[in-house]
Amino acid sequence: MTAGRYNARLQPAGITRMRLSQFHLATVKEVPADAEIASHRLMLRAGMIRKLASGLYTWSPLGLRVLRKVENIVREEMNRAGAIEMLMPSIQPRELWDETGRWEKFGGQLLKIKDRKQQEFCYGPTHEEVITDFARNELKSYKQLPVNFYQIQTKFRDEIRPRFGVMRAREFLMKDAYSFHLTQESLAETYQVMYQTYTRIFTRLGLSFRAVQADTGAIGGNASHEFQVLADSGEDAIVFSDGSDYAANIEKAEALAPTMERPAATAVFSKVDTPSQKTIEDVAGFLGVSPQQCVKTLLVRGNGGLVALCVRGDHEINLVKAGKLDELPGESALASEDEILAATGTRPGFIGPAGLPPSIPVIVDRDAAVLADFVCGGNADGSHYIGTNWGRDARLTRIADLRNVVEGDHSPDGHGILHIARGIEVGHVFQLGQQYAEALKATVVDDQGKAQVMTMGCYGIGVSRIVAAAIEQRHDAAGIIWPEAMAPWRIAVCMINPRNAPEVSAAGEALYQSLIEGGIEAVLDDRGLRPGGMFADMELIGIPHRVVVSERGLAAGTLEYRARQDAESRAISHDELLGLLG
RNA sequence: CGGGGUAUAGCUCAGUCUGGUAGAGCGUUGCGUUUGGGACGCAAAAGUCGGGGGUUCGAAUCCCUCUGCCCCGACCA
Incomplete structure (x- = not known):
């Protein structure tokens, strides 16, 4: 690398680095044959992730921009809902897991490690133990309740079979929240708030989703809903009624008893x-x-x-x-x-x-x-x-009731007919009850001065999985189609032949600056690629808006605009462009 | 953890059956010509053929073994 090139990469403080020549964009044409689903293929092709080992992925600068968009929306909405952010260690001591019995019960997904003194730890697959330990030490009085703590943090689950890239990775980014209550009523209230918060989050992200009743599984508990991003490639089957708002995971959906009586036997056995x-x-x-x-x-x-x-x-x-x-x-x-x-x-x-x-x-x-x-x-x-x-x-x-419901069954709530769709589970809210607080003796003093075991709820969102799920739901032959809220940049300014056309370069820079100053998240493609490669890249990485600056356009006094999903571009003025980006 | 497959250049893959000088495309580097849908020419760099052991005059190729990775079955954000 020459000194000149190196110096060109250094920018004055305060100027955001959004010129592609100074960003690490690393798209590729070919992709390993074992990337089976669209989101995995496209994330690799767009250069958002790189595999380090089975189920372990590095997020590139481009991928991280998207991940952070999701993370920030989740954080904003959790804060808005009154939850309090904190951060717990990813490494957890065995003793805590012995207290809940999960050191043995959790199974092979729990990655167990030893330190130099041969003391045992695990890499946290979830944080009920740690948060409940925190709560029993910190929370003493019912007056401190209810409270809802959350973190956005890396989890590790040693999946038997990691697959589909970050969709089912071993290490992944998760938002996990845990609420503490004196009463079941208080838990139900917070549960409702979290349900609404999740609805806001997935709506803001621009995803098509459904909240469905979920099986509470071996953990027990009173109520549970999953938030499923709708996508044909989803691993879960979800069921919903066309005559009411009933929706459930197929594991949970009840098959109603038939109304007919059994006919009399007529045939010979x-x-x-x-x-x-x-x-x-x-x-x-x-x-x-x-x-x-x-x-x-x-x-x-x-x-x-x-x-x-x-x-x-x-x-x-x-x-x-x-x-x-x-x-x-x-x-x-x-x-x-x-x-x-x-x-x-x-x-x-x-x-x-x-x-x-x-x-x-x-x-x-x-x-x-x-x-x-x-x-x-x-x-x-x-x-x-x-x-x-x-x-x-x-x-x-x-x-x-032993069977899966099928398309056309009557809804268990008595209203409408059931339909089946595929979904990707990206969120789960759960009324846990008292089992963890009981095991770890997490109590507060009530207004009678008596110790009461706290009641808990937990609320998870698969932050990194959302990125893959969004692509699964929104892509075409050319690449990713980001919802505006998740896009790494909202608009790309593409300059055609800027190296040989100083007026194009100047006009592109000026447009880019005006967008940035207008608070619009723009990226300038100043790489000097030929148009085909440049357009293909912008479509692959899914930028929602594209504007082309060229000698042709400058001569006509117009900009050339195309939304990611438009078939053709059209000539518009600078003001129109700003209006479009609102 | 069972069953199946695979490992060769940065990436995608030939070559292995039938042992005999290590290959292609893409990418990368340099020079030149190009600039509206992934350009072209010339030149170049780049591989302990996953590791170890064995058979052989000779192993990417045959045998043994270990490991990684992927696919089909179990859990979950």
């Missing part, structure tokens, strides 16, 4: 050969019946041996719902082929409720329970039963 028909579709096709007339049976590991779960052939088992059954240990794992073979003497594909060993409870979904004369597995390789009826031919231990 008999076994038929179905040599290689293992799937419901195969069997239904082979026997000439519809999948709705079949019963699908899955064996899962229960508290005391295997448990059979039955749903109608066209339905899917919901393992989260199943996990709530008394017969199951909180979470449900499918039995292995060996276990199935040992318990029933047959292989998966031919299991059915009729003739199962009496030790296996048969739990039947509400829709499967109203079937009569149905087809089910014969509990012998290569055979199925036809004309099966509950009670007469097949044992039925209990009826429960």
Whole structure:
């Protein structure tokens, strides 16, 4: 690097560095074949992130600009809602995690480390332990409640399978908030405030999203909502009604009981050969019946041996719902082929409720329970039963809601029909209750002078995931289409051939300066690239507005403007441009 | 943690089956010509072929082993 070039990079203090020649923009044309989803590909191509190791990413200057935009909006809205920012260590001592029992329970996602004295620590995947420890030391009186602490900080979860870039990274940026209350009523109030705050945040970010009821999972608790960014590539299925504001994660959504009664049995119960028909579709096709007339049976590991779960052939088992059954240990794992073979003497594909060993409870979904004369597995390789009826031919231990809702089901709130969409979970609000405060003995004195265990809520936002989710929702063949609130810059000033056209260079600089002085976040592309490369870069990195300064335009006395999603550019005046950017 | 794949230049990949001088495109550097949708010419730099061991006169190539990374199954912001 020559001395001149080096000096050119030094700028007087107070002038923002937004000339691309002095920024590190590092777009690439090619991208590793293993980047599977649009956001991962585009973030790599735009040079926003670089992979350091599996699930670990460096945020480039460009990527960080976007990340900070998200972070700042989250911070502003949390502050507006009365939450108080703080910062906790990312490394946490084992003792604290022993107090809640999560050192063992958290599982492999907890990254455990030792210091030079062989003392054990973990890299924080979440901060309930640390904040509750803070609270038990700091909060003494009910008069200090309610209070809502938050931080924006790096988390580490040793995911079994990191993927999709920063969408599911091991290290990621998260905003986590924890509120403390004397009463459940107070918690419910703050929960409402956080719900509204999250709605404001995702609205400001310019994302299409839905708040959905969520399963509270193994942690328990009273209420929980997820905030899902809508995108076809989302990993979550979300359900919403067209006749009310009901919306839920499919794991949570209740499938209403059918209104019909079970018809009387008419058919003769008999076994038929179905040599290689293992799937419901195969069997239904082979026997000439519809999948709705079949019963699908899955064996899962229960508290005391295997448990059979039955749903109608066209339905899917919901393992989260199943996990709530008394017969199951909180979470449900499918039995292995060996276990199935040992318990029933047959292989998966031919299991059915009729003739199962009496030790296996048969739990039947509400829709499967109203079937009569149905087809089910014969509990012998290569055979199925036809004309099966509950009670007469097949044992039925209990009826429960076991299935995923499907498009067209009635809404559980009684209003409207359910539809299904895909979403990316970017936020989660949760009424935790007292379990952490209890475990860590976090109490305050109430107005009677008695110690009371505090009640807690927690509220998370995946800051870095939002960046990926936004791209997933908004992109085209040319690249990213940022919402204005997330864009690294709002407008790019592109100069055509500035090196050889001093008047273009001067006019571009002047326009850039006037935009900056007008408080508009602009970037000047003074790299002197050929137009094709310059335009391709600006579209790839998703700048919402573009204005071109060229000899042609200067001669005509107009600027050439194009919004990111416009098909064509158009000539406008300087004043019009300022008006557009409001 | 099971199953599958992969590792060659900064990036994307050939070359491996059939052992015999290390390749291409993109990118980078220099010079020149170019400047409205990823320009062109000439020249150049750049690789302990993931690590270790073995077979062989000779290994990117065959064998063993370790490691990283990716994909399909479990949790979550």
